Every structure is written in C-alpha cells, then in structure tokens.
Amino acid sequence: MKNKYKVSAISICLATVLSQQTFAAVSPEEAAKLNSELTPVGAIKAGNADGTIPAWTGGLTDAAKKSDGKRPPQLFASEKPLITITAGNLDKYADKLTDGAKYLLKNYQGYKIEIYPTHRTGAAPQYIYDRSISNATKITLQDHKMSFDGFAGGVPFPIPKTGEEAMFNMNWNWRGADSTLEASTWFVSSSGKRALTSSNVINISTPYNYPPGRENKFDKNLWGGSLITATAPAYSAGEKQVVNIPRDAINMQTNAWVYLAGQRRLRKAPNVQYDVPNNFTSGLTNFDDSWGFSGATDRYDWKLIGRQEFYVPYLGNSLANAKAEDLVGEKFINPEFMRWELHRVWVVEANLKAGARHVVPKRRLYIDEDTWTILTTDLWDAKGQLWKSMQIPPLTYPEIPLTLSVPLVIYNFQSRDYALMSSTSGSNEGINFAELPATMYTPQYLERSGVR
Template sequence: MMQTAKHSLLVAALLAGAMSAQAAVTAEEAAKLKTSLTPMGAEKAGNKEGTIPPWEGGLAKATPGYKNGDARPDLYPNEKPILSINAKNMAQHADKLTDGVQALMKKYPDFRIDVYPTHRTAAAPQSVYDNTFKNATRAKTIEGGYGMEGAFGGTPFPIPKDGYEAMWNQRTAWRGGNFAMPMRVWVVTSDGKRTMASGGTQTIRQAFYDKDGSAEKFDGYYQYGKLVVNAPGSKAGEAILALDGVSDAAPRGLWQYLVGQRRVRKAPSVAYDTPDSVTSGIGLFDEAFTLFGPIDKHELKLVGKKEIYIPYNNNRAASARIEDLVTPNTLNPAQVRWELHRVWEVEATLAAGKRHVVPKRKYYIDEDSWQIALFDGWDAKGQLWRTNYALMLTAPDIPAVSNVVLWGGYDMQTGAYYLNMASNELPKQYEVQPPIPRSFFSAESLSSEGAR
C-alpha cells in the first residue's frame, strides 16, 4: 500500500513538473511586453555602460527610392569602427567574444573584428507584435520541448523559460513572410582557393505568418522551402523541398530531385549531421540557415543572456563584390560589421542514446530578432570543430532583420569555410513575394522545376 502511495506521489510530481515546464507565462508577465520589454520580448532599456542603446522601435520605413528586390543600402555608410579586436588584444575582450571567434583569431593572425556603434534596428509589423502578445499566454511546448502548440503569427515564447522555447523562437522568427532570392554558395579551401559550389533560387513561405491565417486555422507547418539549383552545370536542375512542422502531428517532409536519377524521391537524409551537398560537404544539413530541421538529438539548456559582439546590420557586406568579401582563410574583416548586442545563449548537448558528429553546440540568439547570429560546435573529443555565423541583414522595407542571408561556417580542423545564400553581384536580393500557393511547394512542382 505504502509502495503504491509513493508511486502515485512520484507520478503526480513528475506530471506537475512536466506541466510547469510546458506552461505559458502569466498575464502579469506578458504585460511586460507593453512596458519594460519590447513587443518581441527583448529588454527595452540599453545597458548601464551606454554601449547598447535602448530599443526605440527599430527601423520600419524603407529607404527613400528603395524598390522591392533591390540591394538594401548600407544604413550607416559614414560610421567608422570604434574598436578592432584581433589575436593581440582579444584577451581584453574575451568576455564578449565567443569561443569560435577567439579560435579564428588564434588560427589566423590577420583575422579581426571591426566593432561599430550598436544600432537596434530589428522591427516587425504591428500584427506580429499583436500575435506575440497573444502567444505569450497561450503557447506551450509539447513532446519534451521538441514540439509546440498554441502559437501563430508572432514570437511563440517572448519570455522564454528554457532552451526549447528559445529555439522555437528562432525557428519561427519573423523574416518577412514570403520571400525569394537568387543565391550562390562560395567555398574556400584551406589553400585559399575560392569556388562556387552551387547557385540557384531559394524560395520560402513562412506559413506561420500567413496573413489570412490564425491559430485556429494553422495546420502545423510553419515553413515551406524550395531550392532549385541552376549552377554549376554539373548540378543544374537539382532541387530540394522541405516542409517543416511544429509537432509530430505535422511530420517533416523532405524531397529531392537529382538530375542523374530524373525523379523526385523522399530525402530523409537531408537533415542532422549529413554533409550538406549544397556546400560541397563543408557544412552539415542541420547547420543550414543556422538551424535546419529537427534538433531532437540534443538536449537544450537556456544558459542565460549575455552581451557579445555579433555580426549585425551587414547591408554593406550583402552588396560587396565576392572577390572583396570572400577571401582566403576568412571573410574579409574590412567588409563585415560587428556590434555589441545582448543575446540568449542556448547550449545543446547530445541526448542519451543519440548519435551526432557534433555532440555539443552553443547558440547565440539575438534578443531583438530571435535569430541565431553565431554558434559553435565541438567534436566527440571536446575539441572546437565548427564556428558558424550569419551576417544579419537589415530590411526596413519589410520591416525585419534576417539571418537567412549571408550565413556560413568555418571548419576549424581543415581550414575550409563557406558562405551561403549570397546574392552579391546578382540582379536581385532578398525579395518579398505575394502569397505563394501551397501547390508551389509540392513534389510535383519540384519535378517540373528541377527537370532539364
């Protein structure tokens, strides 16, 4: 009898703990989104040193003369770096540098980061703010944190309680709704040789933000993505289609068209630690867009918030000539803008019974946009192996800040690196699209677009 009672108490405690972990924030907590926090959940105030300014609405008005699809102009062309950090002085700034950035400085004496004044440019439409406020008290994680429910049209967890909530914010972060862009992928080998690994068009529909949608209508698929490759000739015609959902009720869909096979096939291997063919295998598929696909092989811990230097407001880099930006060893430091921002640090550790070639990662998520700016990965021996980045683009015309333009990674062991989703020197940049029909993201459409 006593054994049964103890068992019942244990079950009750576990259930209570599970419910607590899944519970949305209270109305009192959510009210902070209209006072001390921004509508997306960041601290509205600046830091006490004045090196991070207060958020005052971000940039939400297009530059005069801007047309959809144009390259966004450098927003601060006359600003000069206030600080440059390299291997010689990095120890003085180590508390604001990630492990990966410090490793690059140690490995390449010429590598530096030029730090500019901080501008909190992140903004979103009012509808996103309104839905974020609603989500705060209705969104919940499910399936051990790897799924969620009750959210639509805004940041799901603007006041996150754990790493799972923070990563759901990144996955569903506002980036413009529907957009497309011509892109190229550049890889640089350890001997400094630069080549184009892939070129094509990337199209994304953030169904989570459909204007005619709602939490009640939402079918569980937060994003559809299609990549159609047109270069180099050996890859022309290849295509990848991905449908990503918020829970097991909306299972992930992956299809691939390979010219040699002349057919569309399901592609479950386009995930996790499979080498990414789009980057000639330098990157891994779950490193794409800084996070692509499920992350259920790792347990996620919300370490907390900190101030670090991250790439930000990199409109100038997005318009640079490739030969000026993609240089031997690293991206050209003179073309990349870094700023001091507050980020959420999330640590991913390999879960028991799971396998992954990168058993530990640290992600750094911008508090204003809820997007990953930097992340590092360690191998099974505990050696820093990979350091990845996103050169955050600011698009006041949308308005949004986006990390799905100009992202890539360094292999610290081989010395190779890559830059993905680069529209530099191409006729259009990140272009907002009208509503894209669901049929565009089907296996049938993949076949017709990929065939040549």
Template sequence: MIRSMWMAVTAAALLAGSQLAGAAVSADEAGKLKTTFTPLGAERAANKDGSIPVWDGKGVGTVAGAKLGDIPTDLFAAEKPSLQITAANMAQHLDKLSEGTQALLKKYPDTFRVEVYPTHRTAAAPQAVYDAVFRNASQCRIKDDGGLEGCFGGTPFPIPKDGREALMNHLMRLMPESTEHGFNNVVVNADGSRTIASRADYFNQYPHMAKDGSAEKWSGEYFLGRLQQTAPPFKAGEALALRDSTDAKSPRTVWQYLVGQRRVRRAPTVCCDTPDFVASGANYFDEVEGLSPPIDRHEWKLVGKAEMYVPYNNNRFYGASLDDAFSGHHLNSGKLRWELHRVWIVEGNVAAGKRHAVPKRRYYLDEDTWLILMSDGFDANGKLWRTAQGIAFALPSLPSVIRKTDAVYNLQANSLSVVQLLNGEYFRVVAPKPDAYFTGDAIAADAAR
C-alpha cells in the same frame, strides 16, 4: 573566457531556464511584453554604460542609396568602427567574444579582425505581429508529443523557459510571408582557394506569418522552400521542395529532382548532420540558416544571457561584389559590421539514444529578433571544431533584422563554407505562391516542361 561570459548571465535568464517546459506563461508575465520587455521579449532598457541603447521600436525607416533587391546597402554608410579587435588586443575583450570568434582571431592573426560599430537596435515589427506574439506568450505551448499548439503570427515563446523554446523562436522567426533570392554556395579550401559549389534560385514562404491566418487554422508548417540549381553545369536543373513543420513526428519533408535520373524522390537525409550536397558537403544541412529541423538529437539548455560582439546590420556587406566579400580564408573583415548586443546562449549535448557528428553545440541568439547570429560546435573530445556566423541585415520593408547567409568555419580542416551568399544576386519580398508549388509533384511537372 567562458567563465567570464557566464558571469554576465542575468538572474532573470537563470530563473527562466529553471522553470518547467511545456506551459505558456501567466498573464502577469505576458504583461511584461508591454512594459519591461519589448513585444518580442528583449529588455527594453539600455545596458549599464549605454553602449547598448534603449529599444525604441522605430526600426530603420526609409534608407536611400544603393540596394541589392530589397536590401538597402548604404545603411549607416557614414559610420566608422569605434573599436577594432585583433589577435594582439583580444585579451582585453574576451568576455564579449565567443569561443569561435577568439579561435578565428588566433588562427588568422594577420587578416581576421572584429570591427565594432555603434550598436543600433533596428529590430521592429508591425503592430499585428506584436499582438500575435502577446497572444502566443500566454497560449503557445509544447505538447506532450513534442509539437506546438496555440501559436501563430510571430515569436512563439517571447519569454522562453528552456533551450528548446528559444530555438523554436529562431525557427519561427519574424520574416516576410514570401521572399525570393538567388545565391551562391562558396567553399574556401585549405589552401585559400575558392570554389563556387553551386548557384541557385530560391523561393521561401513562411506560413506562420500569413496575414489571413490564425492559430486555429494553421497546419503547423512554418517554412516552405523551392530551390532550383543553375550551376555548375552538371547540377543545373536539380531542384528541392522543402516543408518544415512543428509536427514532432514529421518535422521536415523534402523532395529532390535529379536531372540524371529524370525523376523526383523523397530525400529524408536533407537534415541533421548529413553533408549538405548543395554546398559540396562542406557543411551539414542543419547548419543552414543557423539551424534547421529536426532539433531532437540534442538536449537543449537555456544557459542565460550575455553582452557580446556579434555580426549585425550587415547591409553594407551585401553591397560588396562576390570577390570582395572574401579575404584569404575568411569573409572580408573590412566589409563586416559587428555590434554589441545582448544574446541568449543555448547549449546542446547529444541526447540519450541519439547520435550527431557534432555532439556539443552552443548557439547565440539575438535578444531583439531571436536570430541565431553565431554558433560553436565541439567534437567528441570537447574540442572546438566548428564556428559559424549568420550575416544579419536590416530589411526596412518588413521591418526587422533577418538573416540568410551563413559562414561555417571548419577550424580543424582550415576550410570555410559560405551558404546562401547573396552578394551579386538579388533578394526580394514577393507575393505568396499556392501551397501546391512546394511539392514533389510541382517540381516534377516543371522538370517535364
């Protein structure tokens, strides 16, 4: 399968992967963002047989019907799957299935399936974002110390030259300036039973999307988070404040409030391959939202681009109850929507002098949004060990496609960790909070009250 996938890699992608990192693209290359490419760097054209349509930039517009907060859950409600892939017929579709998706089809042949719907390129953005990305293309660069400069307001590297640039596009993806949502972290155990590991309220802020900001004024911080757990009872009241930055020397700063100790402490291990205690350790911290910083433990290669079936436009999934979101050991195949999209493929192997529990990784990034939609992780023997899906949904108020929930499968342990499951909760675009809200002092003050 892997060999056939690589045959689908575009010549343009191979050329991009062979160029030197660090420098912005030329004015001529940047000009393609107004002709050949979309403003965020995808191919405007349809694929050869039209199964991936032309990008028209219209987004989804207003969607009537039920909503989960600001997520319309009746998007494309009348559509039916055009193809159903199971273990029985997967051999006909291997070139469009990731290794992890194939593994799930084989592991759960009676219940797991890929229901493929017509492809909709629902990703769009305001003109101000397009203008910012156009500037980023010729100004944004990776500095010698590993940080970024000259970037603001959207995708930093719409025409990436290496794997790290592509992954930075995911980390600095298009988002509303501020959102808030509730979530459950759910663990599916080896026997198929489910446990709610935690329930929390989460406020997210994206300073690189601030309407009154600029590259000159931007501090380099692109994500601020404030999380408070409400369940289970013994963890209720625990809180985290997170700040993620392009500063290579300090990519993530985290404070944690522990109820039992009644104090706030720095939490430098909330990163990388530390087991995620918010999810009872069932996944690693850097598997949350596809990938979390720092990303320096692997050497990254931009392998190329391929047409693949990926979870996409999954608004309807979020309309299901928490129980209906699951079926046995996996998410409910009858609720998930898959579409054919072009994706960038980035591979990482542990860098010299570094260590990571998952020594080899492969990411699949949507060309229209730079979202990581799927990932595969391999153990030290090169055997597929983990596979994850980002359950992306269209958000008309942005307008674009974004992601929150991740389904992280441990194929060897026969378990599943679903991180930030929105079903039955809320998701809202809201006004920004003051910078001081995302600090250790702030969570300490709130805890004292």
C-alpha cells in the same frame, strides 16, 4: 504496504506538478511585461548600464530606406569602427567574445574584428507583435512538441524559461511571409583555392507569418515550404528540390523531392534532417546547420544560460552588397565587410543526450534578443575540441520591416577550410518578397516545371 503506496501517490502528484510548472505558459502578470519593460518579442527595451547598447525604440522601420534592386540598403555607411580587435589586444575584450571569435583572432594571421556603434534595428509588423504577446499565456512545450491550440504565428515563447523554448522561438521568428533568394555558395579550401559550388534560386514561404486576411493554402501541419532551383554550375543547372517542412519536426515526416534535369526524373529525396551532410557546401555543413540551427531538437539537452552582452556579427547589409572577389578571401571573409556590434543575446548550450547520435555533440548558440535570429554558433567535436564556428550577420530591410538570417559563414578550424553560404554577392543576385503560391511546393509542380 500502505506507506509504500502513500509515498508512490505523493511522488506521482509531485512529478505531475513539477511537469506542469516546467511546461506551463507564463502568467498574465508576467506576460504584461511585454507591453512595458520588454518588447513584444521579449527583448529588454532599456539599454545597458554604460550606454553602449541603446534602448529599443521600435527598431528601424523607415520605408524610405529601400533596397537597391533586390539587395538590402546600405545602412550607417558613414560610421567608423569604435574598436578594432586583433590578436594583440584580444585579452582586453575576451569576456565579450565567443570561443569561435577568439580562435579566429588567435590562429588566423591578419584576422580582425571591427566593432561599430550598436543599432537596435530589429522590427516586425504589428500583427506579429500581437500574436507573440498572445502566445505568451497560451503556448506550451512538452516532450519537444509545441502546443498549437491558439497559435497563429509570431514568437511562441517571448519570455522563455528553457533553452528549447528559445530554439523554438528562433524557428518560428519573423522572417517574412514569402521570399525569393538568388544566392551563391562559395567554398574555400585550406590551400586558399576559391570555388563557386552552387548558385540557386531559393523560394521560401512560411504561412504562419501571413498577414491577417491572407488565406493559408498549405497543409495545416506544415511550417512552410522551400523550393531550390540550381542555376550553376552547368552540370546541375535546372535541378530542383522541394521540401515540405513540418511544424513538428520530430513526430512528423519531412518530405522532400528532387527533380534531376539531366535524367528528367522526379525522385523522393533522402532524409534532410539532423547531421545529414549538405551537398551544397561539400559536406562542411549538415542540414540542421541552416540558419545556425534548424529542425528537430530531440537529440540534445538544451540549457538556457541566459541573456549576456557579446560582440556579434550584425547588419550584414554591406557584406550583401560586396562583390564576391572582394569578399571571399583565401583564409577568411574580408573583415572590412563584416560589421560587429555589442548586443544582448540569449546564450543557449546544447549537449548531446545520453544514447543519442549526432556528429556534433556540443553547440553553443548566440541568439539576438530583438529578432530571435541566431548570430553566431560554435560547435565542438566528440573529443571536446572546438571544431567549427558559424557567423550569420543578418540583413535588415527597414521598408518591410524585416531582419533575415542570410548569409552564413562557417569555418572548420580542424581542416582550415570555410564556406560562405547564401551569399548575394553576385552581379544579379538578391532577395525579393513578392507573394508566392502554395502550389510551388509540391512534387506535381516539380514535374510540370521540369517538362518546360
């Protein structure tokens, strides 16, 4: 019996040590790389061996390159594609293409991918860099929960050790403090019929991205808030939804309220987590598909495959400035407006946990090393068949500086329909970044605004 207890004690100690190793923040020696060979958010500063990916030299922070109205500026407009990939030459470039990109090239007649010179435009304010470097030795993740002692924003795990840490980086990355997005969602059926399913004004505030000196008037347990106001179609115009987004999406409730303009009633919204279908895309996406993935991580095992080079959608500024009638095609987004570049990305694979439920049992995500934004995501169904693919060519605002994860294109390969979400391709649509009050994200605000 003594030996049995001795073994048990050793096992407990070993498990404790392994747990500490698994979830501990990085050492000061490793964190020091963030001031040398790595950028402050953990990207490799150097370019690649053959020079097709340049070195990061601070990103694009040219204050003179300002947006025209509310749309991002046209960048590198004079550049021509270096490579055009089609079904005919796909095999030559297959090792740098995602499964979703290869499926589109093989199965969608006329689809092409144009590869442009790579620009490492990703940049953030200095205070975001300072916070990210500080986080490296302080912030931990255990049982899907991030520690918040000493966290004041920035990238929580600039030197990630696990796939889940990479996903938390994406969730907390720099996306501006406040934004007001006027955008539309287009749905295209398998027959090629195009429909404007919604136009909205979307207000988002993320208090952990506030600059030094700005008071955070949100509840301390909130990641931030969103307010969505429908402007079209006519039958839904005036409807509003407020979501209070918790900083711990698993252990804290996500509260949401809806104001129905036709009934002049305020209602508590149902669950806006996991695989609940998103009504704005006719059920083509779920709520956790936002930004490529958002919300609770507890239903998946997350594997950090590592940093790899891929052709990915990048610099979506041309797409954001295009007219909808030129952009939204019968089978796919007009490739002339999609810019692809070679970038190093963090590849993360998510597989459904045993006993967990989700309509998407497997995902593979490709996350930009310079900005921690998801650039593309592939999704598989329960039969192991490739089901959907999302492309998220980020918008770049050098004057802020900021890289923003809009718009989003999602293809359903099995039903052969697709959607363009959060598109600024309307005549009066775009984004601005004026400061917004925390009181906007309350049910009381919905009631007051509805009465007016």
